[in-house]
Amino acid sequence: MKSAVTISLVPEARGGPFVYWDDLAAGFAAAARHGFDAVEIFIPSSNAVPLSTVQELMEKHSLKLAAVGTGAGWVKHKLRLTDSDPAVRQRGREFIFGIINFAGILGAPAILGSMQGRWEGSVSREQALDWLAEELTVLGERASGHGIPFLYEPLNRYETNLFNRAADAAKFLEDRGIKNVKLLCDLFHMNLEEASIAGALHAVAPQLGHVHWADSNRHAVGFGHTDIAPIAAVLKEIGYTGYISAEVLPLPDSSDAAKQTMESFRRWFR
Numbered sequence: 001m002k003s004a005v006t007i008s009l010v011p012e013a014r015g016g017p018f019v020y021w022d023d024l025a026a027g028f029a030a031a032a033r034h035g036f037d038a039v040e041i042f043i044p045s046s047n048a049v050p051l052s053t054v055q056e057l058m059e060k061h062s063l064k065l066a067a068v069g070t071g072a073g074w075v076k077h078k079l080r081l082t083d084s085d086p087a088v089r090q091r092g093r094e095f096i097f098g099i100i101n102f103a104g105i106l107g108a109p110a111i112l113g114s115m116q117g118r119w120e121g122s123v124s125r126e127q128a129l130d131w132l133a134e135e136l137t138v139l140g141e142r143a144s145g146h147g148i149p150f151l152y153e154p155l156n157r158y159e160t161n162l163f164n165r166a167a168d169a170a171k172f173l174e175d176r177g178i179k180n181v182k183l184l185c186d187l188f189h190m191n192l193e194e195a196s197i198a199g200a201l202h203a204v205a206p207q208l209g210h211v212h213w214a215d216s217n218r219h220a221v222g223f224g225h226t227d228i229a230p231i232a233a234v235l236k237e238i239g240y241t242g243y244i245s246a247e248v249l250p251l252p253d254s255s256d257a258a259k260q261t262m263e264s265f266r267r268w269f270r
Helices: 024-034 051-061 086-105 125-144 166-175 187-193 197-203 228-237 254-269
Strands: 002-008 038-042 064-069 110-112 150-152 181-186 208-212 243-246
Touching: 002 024, 002 064, 002 254, 024 038, 024 051, 024 254, 038 243, 051 064, 064 086, 064 243, 086 110, 086 125, 110 125, 125 150, 125 166, 125 181, 166 181, 166 197, 181 187, 187 197, 187 208, 197 228, 228 254, 243 254
Parallel strands: 002 038, 002 243, 038 064, 064 110, 110 150, 150 181, 181 208, 208 243
Antiparallel strands: none
16 A cells, blocks of 8 residues: 645635645655655646656655546536536536546546535436536546546535445446546544444445545544444555545645554554
């Protein structure tokens, strides 16, 4: 398994669960100081940061890119893939295509989280799921061009009413025949929705592509009350080799959140 830490460059996401903010170069440097293997970044759009800048920082600090988030599509641009307006859905798809291409060139997957949207108003659950399946199909296909999977993240009930539990999302991908899409399992969301986090991870092992490593209060692991021992045990049991990425609040500050994350990572996996 490999460690990663989050950097957000999206002002509209201020207050969200990202360890480093605003300054990409400073975030890379801090990640390297703390001993992370990679960074996971959240950018306003695919053309907001030159690819060459990210490549240079990766080389300078000997860090990989773990993933690139698409959340700005919702928090900044108000795009959702299950919106009732087809023009909004199309712009959402194009926004994510851009992130997939940006990330893919750098050897990383893109993430679909908040941009998945929800069913409400004139949009039935059945219609929303049909649109979601259609979009995940084409996004998976686009990612396959880079030889990298696309990541889909089930969120807690307060953020979406599409899929809240990992096994339900995994079954949806299988039933709809959606290819090249893996699950991103976030321990914070799972703490709210799963009867057993370890059991849920074990159940979706073949489809697990990324893990957000967060405690019950969305602080760094060790600063909350999640029982990590069975979670770490099952990740090792299933042979998970992907990233353990800290999408956590920068509390008490960014440095302490990063330090605590690395201490927990080393404790359980090194």
